[in-house]
Amino acid sequence: MKGCMSAGPPAFAGLNRGVTPLASAGCCWGGSHRWEWRPLWIAGAAALIAVAPDSLRAGGPSKGLLPDIRTVVPQHLNVMNEHQREILRFSNGIANTGDGPWRMRPLFPVSGAGTQDAVQEILDASGNLVQEKVVSQYEFHEQHNHWHIGNIALFEVRAGSPTGPVVGGNSIKVTFCLIDWYKLDDNSKTPERTYFDCSGTYQGISVGWVDQYHQATEGQQLDITALPAGTYYLMSTANPDGTFLEKSTTNNTAWVSFQLSRPSNGNAKIEVTGHSSCDTPGMCGEQSPNR
Numbered sequence: 001m002k003g004c005m006s007a008g009p010p011a012f013a014g015l016n017r018g019v020t021p022l023a024s025a026g027c028c029w030g031g032s033h034r035w036e037w038r039p040l041w042i043a044g045a046a047a048l049i050a051v052a053p054d055s056l057r058a059g060g061p062s063k064g065l066l067p068d069i070r071t072v073v074p075q076h077l078n079v080m081n082e083h084q085r086e087i088l089r090f091s092n093g094i095a096n097t098g099d100g101p102w103r104m105r106p107l108f109p110v111s112g113a114g115t116q117d118a119v120q121e122i123l124d125a126s127g128n129l130v131q132e133k134v135v136s137q138y139e140f141h142e143q144h145n146h147w148h149i150g151n152i153a154l155f156e157v158r159a160g161s162p163t164g165p166v167v168g169g170n171s172i173k174v175t176f177c178l179i180d181w182y183k184l185d186d187n188s189k190t191p192e193r194t195y196f197d198c199s200g201t202y203q204g205i206s207v208g209w210v211d212q213y214h215q216a217t218e219g220q221q222l223d224i225t226a227l228p229a230g231t232y233y234l235m236s237t238a239n240p241d242g243t244f245l246e247k248s249t250t251n252n253t254a255w256v257s258f259q260l261s262r263p264s265n266g267n268a269k270i271e272v273t274g275h276s277s278c279d280t281p282g283m284c285g286e287q288s289p290n291r
């Protein structure tokens with residue numbers, strides 16, 4: 001636990017969130033760094049008191065600043081043989097390119113393990129809470145030993161084209177602990193990391209930041225056992241059900257195409273052949289750390 005906390009920002013030295021239960025035990029950012037977001041929480045609590053609960057729940061038109069949740073072109077594709085299965089592994093990054101943070105909290109203070117409602121908060125430019133809505137669930141993730149939020153992304157492998165048939169039953173909804181992992185581009189709008197705690201309090205992605213789950217993390221995988229040679233598309237879609245509040249849900253998918261071959265030994269080999277269009281080096285994955 002102590003060794004965990006010593007690996008603080010900004011270097012991320014030795015921290016590989018959730019790679020093994022051991023590495024992730026009780027950590028992500030937390031403990032000694034928790035004070036860094038307390039001012040925000042106090043601001044949020046003050047706003048809660050200042051705004052009538054009914055107007056908060058009503059939703060409706062708001063002057064709040066919405067996030068825009070998008071997927072960075074997946075990186076680090078590789079095939080591993082694990083327990084007689086062929087597993088496609090990859091790193092997945094979710095960026096916020098919107099006007100405000102993607103800001104989540106549990107409905108009640110969490111204790112122990114379990115599941116409960118996850119509330120998204122929309123703030124205005126002054127940091128006042130102007131809208132809040134239950135949009136997902138906080139779920140304790142046993143393998144990662146910390147709190148995840150449900151329905152964050154959808155992973156699929158499709159044959160032939162981005163709209164081709166899903167192969168191998170490979171359509172997997174994933175849960176994540178949302179944190180600011182790295183800056184999308186060098187000129188990120190939010191200079192400082194705000195969200196770095198998976199312990200079941202506030203989670204989110206600041207404007208101009210990316211939450212990446214590395215390819216070695218448990219869950220960053222699709223089973224491609226016995227897929228015949230051919231062209232396939234790894235599809236990754238953030239906010240797949242459109243339940244999280246954001247500016248646009250039409251820009252949430254990124255893909256990587258790859259050629260799967262089976263040389264003489266029969267083992268699957270993949271070669272990346274293309275990717276979805278991306279409008280900045282960051283969205284193309286160029287800042288994506290391989291750790």
Ligand SMILES: [Cu+2]
Nearest residue numbers: 018141144177
């Ligand atoms: Cu996790």
